[in-house]
Amino acid sequence: MLLRTKLFGKxxxxxxxxxxxxxxxxxxxxxxxxxxxxxxxxxxMAAKHVLAHVTLETLRQNPAIPHERxxxxxxxxxxxxxxxxxxxxxxxxxxxxxxxxxxxTTSAMIRRISNGLTAEMIAGVAKLMxxxxxxxxxxxxxxxxxCNTTIGLPGTLSSRNQPNxxxxxxxxxxxxxxxxxxxxxxxxxxxxxxxxDSLSSVSRLFEMTHQVITTWxxxxxxxxxxxxxxxxxxxxxxxxxxxLFQSLAGSExxxxxxxISVGLLDEAYQMARKYCNSNGPNYxxxxxxxxxxxxxxxxxxxxxxxxxxxxxxxxxxxxxxxxNTVVGFIGPEYLYDSVQITRAGLEDHFMxxxxxxxxxxxxxxxxxxxxxxxxxxNLAVLLTTTGCCYFMGVPMGDDIMLSYQSTSYHDTAxxxxxxxxxxxxxxxxWMEDLGLMKDGVLTEKAGDASFFLQK
Amino acid sequence: MDNKEIDIxxxxxxxxxxxTQNGAxxxxxxxxxxxxxxxxxxxxxxxxxxxxxxxKLGVANPYDPEGLRNLCSTTxxxxxxxxxxxxxxxxxxxxxxxDHAITQDAIYGEVDQEVLDKFAxxxxxxxxxxxxxxxxxxxxxxxxxxxxxxxxAERCEKNPQVQIVVGDGLSAAAINNNFPLIYPxxxxxxxxxxxxxxxxxxxxxxRVGIINDINEIIKADVVVILIGExxxxxxxxxxxxxxxxxxAHGKTDADRDVVCMITMNGGTNTLEGGxxxxxxxxxxxxxxxxxxxxxxxxxxxx
Ligand code: B12
Numbered sequence: 001m002l003l004r005t006k007l008f009g010k011x012x013x014x015x016x017x018x019x020x021x022x023x024x025x026x027x028x029x030x031x032x033x034x035x036x037x038x039x040x041x042x043x044x045m046a047a048k049h050v051l052a053h054v055t056l057e058t059l060r061q062n063p064a065i066p067h068e069r070x071x072x073x074x075x076x077x078x079x080x081x082x083x084x085x086x087x088x089x090x091x092x093x094x095x096x097x098x099x100x101x102x103x104x105t106t107s108a109m110i111r112r113i114s115n116g117l118t119a120e121m122i123a124g125v126a127k128l129m130x131x132x133x134x135x136x137x138x139x140x141x142x143x144x145x146x147c148n149t150t151i152g153l154p155g156t157l158s159s160r161n162q163p164n165x166x167x168x169x170x171x172x173x174x175x176x177x178x179x180x181x182x183x184x185x186x187x188x189x190x191x192x193x194x195x196x197d198s199l200s201s202v203s204r205l206f207e208m209t210h211q212v213i214t215t216w217x218x219x220x221x222x223x224x225x226x227x228x229x230x231x232x233x234x235x236x237x238x239x240x241x242x243x244l245f246q247s248l249a250g251s252e253x254x255x256x257x258x259x260i261s262v263g264l265l266d267e268a269y270q271m272a273r274k275y276c277n278s279n280g281p282n283y284x285x286x287x288x289x290x291x292x293x294x295x296x297x298x299x300x301x302x303x304x305x306x307x308x309x310x311x312x313x314x315x316x317x318x319x320x321x322x323x324n325t326v327v328g329f330i331g332p333e334y335l336y337d338s339v340q341i342t343r344a345g346l347e348d349h350f351m352x353x354x355x356x357x358x359x360x361x362x363x364x365x366x367x368x369x370x371x372x373x374x375x376x377x378n379l380a381v382l383l384t385t386t387g388c389c390y391f392m393g394v395p396m397g398d399d400i401m402l403s404y405q406s407t408s409y410h411d412t413a414x415x416x417x418x419x420x421x422x423x424x425x426x427x428x429x430w431m432e433d434l435g436l437m438k439d440g441v442l443t444e445k446a447g448d449a450s451f452f453l454q455k
Numbered sequence: 456m457d458n459k460e461i462d463i464x465x466x467x468x469x470x471x472x473x474x475t476q477n478g479a480x481x482x483x484x485x486x487x488x489x490x491x492x493x494x495x496x497x498x499x500x501x502x503x504x505x506x507x508x509x510x511k512l513g514v515a516n517p518y519d520p521e522g523l524r525n526l527c528s529t530t531x532x533x534x535x536x537x538x539x540x541x542x543x544x545x546x547x548x549x550x551x552x553x554d555h556a557i558t559q560d561a562i563y564g565e566v567d568q569e570v571l572d573k574f575a576x577x578x579x580x581x582x583x584x585x586x587x588x589x590x591x592x593x594x595x596x597x598x599x600x601x602x603x604x605x606x607x608a609e610r611c612e613k614n615p616q617v618q619i620v621v622g623d624g625l626s627a628a629a630i631n632n633n634f635p636l637i638y639p640x641x642x643x644x645x646x647x648x649x650x651x652x653x654x655x656x657x658x659x660x661x662r663v664g665i666i667n668d669i670n671e672i673i674k675a676d677v678v679v680i681l682i683g684e685x686x687x688x689x690x691x692x693x694x695x696x697x698x699x700x701x702x703a704h705g706k707t708d709a710d711r712d713v714v715c716m717i718t719m720n721g722g723t724n725t726l727e728g729g730x731x732x733x734x735x736x737x738x739x740x741x742x743x744x745x746x747x748x749x750x751x752x753x754x755x756x757x
Contacts, residue, residue, distance in 0.1 A: 029591055165530055166690070166722040172530030179526075179534045195716055229750070257707040259747040295593070296707060331685065332590050367558040367686050368590055368625060373551070396533035396543065396551055401716065403687030405555070413541035447538040448514045450523035 012046035023047035030334035052094030064302035076313035084116030158390035161186030183409035185393030187427035219426035250310030257296035282321035291334025338375035360390035513537030579603035596662035618653035618675035622661030626683030640729025
């Protein structure tokens with residue numbers, strides 16, 4: 001297939017759709033590492049220019065990895081609604097961008113075409129958008145989901161209470177949970193990354209969070225981000241689990257590296273519906289992040305934005321309650337600095353929403369990246385204005401177990417206050433009842449973990 | 456709103472109120488500490504990074520001060536810090552930023568030659584040529600350079616049951632501080648179990664995946680790499696032990712196990728960490744499997 005343009009008098013030609021997509025990507029250190037990035041800024045622009053004229057049909061016919069070889073490709077392709085696809089397949093990506101941005105295009109209209117899109121189309125259009133484009137388009141797309149409470153409602157901003165501890169001490173984790181709750185963090189989920197993935201330790205943390213939730217009658221859900229097989233084992237033994245968690249990658253091979261497959265996730269999904277302690281119907285929590293596939297040597301020559309979009313396509317199969325990109329987590333070899341992290345955060349949020357999943361963001365950075373806390377505070381504000389469902393709440397943003405920095409309990413309250421947003425209604429009512437919040441603002445009692453020593 | 460006194464703070468507050476849709480900004484909850492009148496005497500501050508100063512409570516009127524102190528003592532997370540409106544207090548903010556500053560240095564640190572000499576470790580290199588390249592090209596950190604392959608082929612015992620190697624990873628401090636403590640523990644444990652041990656060595660600019668490349672030469676049953684984790688804000692010297700059954704090209708993290716967060720600064724201490732490592736090695740040998748496969752086998756039979 002001919003993919004060629006002239007730009008400033010010079011001719012640029014691209015061999016395949018996969019190559020075109022990679023070269024049209026905004027600068028990312030991960031694509032450079034993979035040796036697939038545009039070689040010059042002009043070449044990148046030439047690629048975008050050509051990409052704008054590629055039809056959705058061409059993109060469907062050219063998935064990043066062929067059907068025969070990859071179950072993620074098959075899952076996404078089988079998920080396409082053929083009626084809707086037939087309506088839009090002759091659209092070019094440049095036209096899709098304009099359609100998404102048009103004032104006459106509503107949230108409902110976008111939600112409808114979501115079902116006719118594949119990951120390559122979604123990644124492709126993201127590559128043609130500026131940061132503000134990504135925000136304007138994403139802002140329109142409202143996606144809600146329900147577990148014990150409803151995520152993604154207009155006017156709300158939620159927070160995962162992330163109380164990690166280096167040795168999984170239940171007492172230490174509980175202390176952080178209390179502090180977070182007292183700042184209004186935890187309406188999305190109380191979710192712990194375990195340091196020890198053993199069944200006994202993971203089960204203990206589920207039991208402990210369940211006990212805090214029931215003692216204080218907190219309208220929320222618990223989660224322990226262990227490997228899915230550990231959680232399934234716990235579920236079988238009657239451990240109280242509200243949400244099942246798993247990290248996802250965009251290729252079959254990368255998922256193998258994670259020790260998961262579509263078959264395993266299907267099984268987990270069935271188990272969740274049978275045994276989870278929550279109301280549902282949305283039982284899954286997924287995390288993703290640009291660079292995951294490459295870090296497992298399983299990107300199959302595709303760029304990291306396209307691989308990320310494929311994670312969302314896979315996630316959609318399981319009707320998740322929440323999905324977030326952990327945007328600066330893996331490190332500078334994928335997103336070098338704050339410019340790249342910010343861009344990726346906006347891209348991922350947009351792509352997730354366009355896929356039709358309730359999207360949050362772990363706005364974060366590692367100590368070996370060229371970024372500071374100021375940069376992710378900026379990103380969080382940008383994302384909040386565009387309707388991001390939730391962020392992480394970590395004590396002072398310092399995750400003492402995962403060794404990276406994210407948004408803090410303070411940031412949860414600050415973002416809500418700055419932009420006039422509220423927690424999930426039931427959770428806010430719960431906070432008001434306890435006297436920790438009044439009219440959406442923290443009261444004098446708030447920000448004090450010892451408040452929860454009353455019971 | 457009481458705006459009789461025009462000062463910058465008042466203006467800022469006014470703007471904040473306009474920004475906030477509900478307009479409900481509380482009056483300041485606690486007065487910022489007054490600026491001392493006698494600044495002529497100069498400023499001479501205690502070190503805010505000392506443990507005793509870190510643990511100071513910042514909450515204005517806690518419900519249960521003693522209880523809050525107890526909660527804070529259960530974790531190294533930054534709890535009990537209080538707030539200035541929705542934001543952190545000044546001391547808390549500055550300490551956080553100071554911690555970030557010091558962490559930047561850990562990444563570019565080097566493993567002390569003395570530490571390596573003490574345990575007679577020789578040094579080999581991955582294909583990485585500089586620290587910046589190390590950060591940007593993990594793929595090169597998973598491969599030995601040619602010279603190193605030759606050195607290992609020449610100097611190392613082949614086909615041992617257990618091969619231990621050390622890598623700087625993302626924190627040299629992790630190796631400097633923990634390796635001298637954990638290595639004797641691991642050695643004792645493995646010797647007591649009568650296992651044959653390979654010749655240990657150090658790899659500069661290493662990633663975990665380099666154990667595949669190493670074992671193409673050594674052909675051990677189990678390879679353990681002690682490696683510096685990426686530095687965290689509070690703890691910049693945590694070490695991990697990653698290990699696998701018969702590592703070889705094509706093996707992934709799903710085929711590996713890890714004991715992580717080994718540090719004397721609030722993680723798993725080296726004595727316990729060493730014991731875990733020995734236990735994992737024995738388990739790997741017993742089931743002849745690691746990673747997900749080990750879990751499946753151990754689950755079935757044990
Ligand atoms: C970075 C990181 C990742 C990255 C790795 C990619 C990368 N480029 O580094 C990503 C996001 C992909 C990842 C994924 C997972 N991780 Co991880 N990860 C970390 C982290 C924060 C730092 C690791 C580090 O410093 N490595 C040192 C450098 C020098 O090594 P490297 O060669 O650059 O990177 C390799 C290792 O990091 C390794 N790795 C990373 N995570 C894991 C987990 C396991 C079980 C194994 C065997 C290897 C492994 O993969 C990298 C590529 O080979 C640690 C936290 C910690 N305290 O160590 C958790 C940590 C090691 N991960 C953990 C877990 C549970 C996972 C997942 C299983 C999560 C899930 N539920 O799916 C997955 C799958 C890993 C796999 N089996 O493939 C746990 C392990 C718990 C345990 N004792 O078994 C830790 C301790 C964090 C936690 N408590 O949640 N992880």
